[in-house]
Amino acid sequence: MKEKDFRDNITLESFKQTGQGILLTTIDDIIDWGRSNSIWPLTFATSCCGIEMMATGAPRHDFARFGIEVYRASPRQADVIVVAGTIVNKMAPVLKRLYDQMSEPKYVIAMGACAVSGGPFYYNCYHVVRGVDHVIPVDVYVPGCPPRPEALLYGVMQLQRKIKLATITDAVKIQKVK
Amino acid sequence: MEPEKLKERVLTLVPEAELEENKQFLTFFVPAGKLHAAAIRLKEDEDTAFDYLFCQSGTDMGKYLMVVYHLESTLLGHTMVLKVKTEDRENPSFDTVCDIWRTAEFHEREIFDLLGIRFNNHPDLRRIFLDENWVGHPLRKDYSDEVNIVEL
Numbered sequence: 001m002k003e004k005d006f007r008d009n010i011t012l013e014s015f016k017q018t019g020q021g022i023l024l025t026t027i028d029d030i031i032d033w034g035r036s037n038s039i040w041p042l043t044f045a046t047s048c049c050g051i052e053m054m055a056t057g058a059p060r061h062d063f064a065r066f067g068i069e070v071y072r073a074s075p076r077q078a079d080v081i082v083v084a085g086t087i088v089n090k091m092a093p094v095l096k097r098l099y100d101q102m103s104e105p106k107y108v109i110a111m112g113a114c115a116v117s118g119g120p121f122y123y124n125c126y127h128v129v130r131g132v133d134h135v136i137p138v139d140v141y142v143p144g145c146p147p148r149p150e151a152l153l154y155g156v157m158q159l160q161r162k163i164k165l166a167t168i169t170d171a172v173k174i175q176k177v178k
Numbered sequence: 179m180e181p182e183k184l185k186e187r188v189l190t191l192v193p194e195a196e197l198e199e200n201k202q203f204l205t206f207f208v209p210a211g212k213l214h215a216a217a218i219r220l221k222e223d224e225d226t227a228f229d230y231l232f233c234q235s236g237t238d239m240g241k242y243l244m245v246v247y248h249l250e251s252t253l254l255g256h257t258m259v260l261k262v263k264t265e266d267r268e269n270p271s272f273d274t275v276c277d278i279w280r281t282a283e284f285h286e287r288e289i290f291d292l293l294g295i296r297f298n299n300h301p302d303l304r305r306i307f308l309d310e311n312w313v314g315h316p317l318r319k320d321y322s323d324e325v326n327i328v329e330l
Contacts, residue, residue: 090307090308090309122328123328123329123330124327124329124330125327125328126316126321126323126326126327127316
């Protein structure tokens with residue numbers, strides 16, 4: 001994404017460059033550098049996007065290069081939940097609970113058409129949640145059915161860019177601006 | 179067993195079966211009342227020995243409801259398909275086969291859940307996927323839910 005298209009956060013990026021003292025921004029930079037380069041995803045995949053996510057973690061694409069590396073089987077140790085696949089109505093409360101169990105700061109990537117909007121299950125379906133943002137707040141949407149590993153890597157890089165905007169004075173607020 | 183021989187043998191064992199032509203599997207329609215007896219015969223006969231129900235599915239064909247049984251013999255390596263149908267949409271029911279093939283127990287719960295076909299003598303016939311208080315059977319062609327379904 002080009003700088004000018006990245007509308008959601010561009011004001012924040014420029015604000016950060018001008019609006020704060022040297023001490024705070026320096027501390028922020030160090031913390032954000034650490035956070036954005038060590039994102040631990042939750043082991044969570046519900047369908048074919050999960051296979052693509054595994055391929056992204058495998059040697060050919062290897063998203064350990066970007067620090068999103070160690071799959072955690074416990075939500076309490078995870079920083080990001082990659083919602084990789086269809087979420088049906090019956091799973092929605094479980095997903096909500098997983099999200100609630102993750103410790104702050106936490107991020108959500110909606111991967112694939114199903115997680116973005118319900119995708120192929122949007123019409124004439126009785127059982128699918130039409131977009132995971134009905135259940136939990138989403139930071140980055142990665143479209144595709146399923147997205148290629150490059151697309152997920154790109155989504156991760158956008159998430160890192162978003163994480164780099166957080167400040168220790170107002171971390172939560174900035175995270176929720178979309 | 180060769181397909182032609184198997185066809186002859188099945189027709190000998192289940193004379194009321196009707197062959198359906200041009201299908202991937204050797205396919206027979208069986209009258210609903212004869213299904214249970216036919217299934218026992220097909221399983222226990224030494225020449226057919228269908229000891230494995232590898233798929234059981236329900237279908238709403240619009241005019242009638244149908245249950246399809248995919249059978250395989252792990253001893254002899256051949257396969258066939260049994261079908262039963264009913265035009266009763268209000269209260270459709272067939273005899274269970276889960277006393278013959280145990281795996282049918284969950285398959286039949288699924289068919290009951292999604293299509294509302296009841297199975298007589300099933301030990302535990304209740305919904306398997308949907309909530310207990312769900313109203314209706316969503317794989318029926320005439321199922322509608324104006325709240326949750328976006329019609330195309």
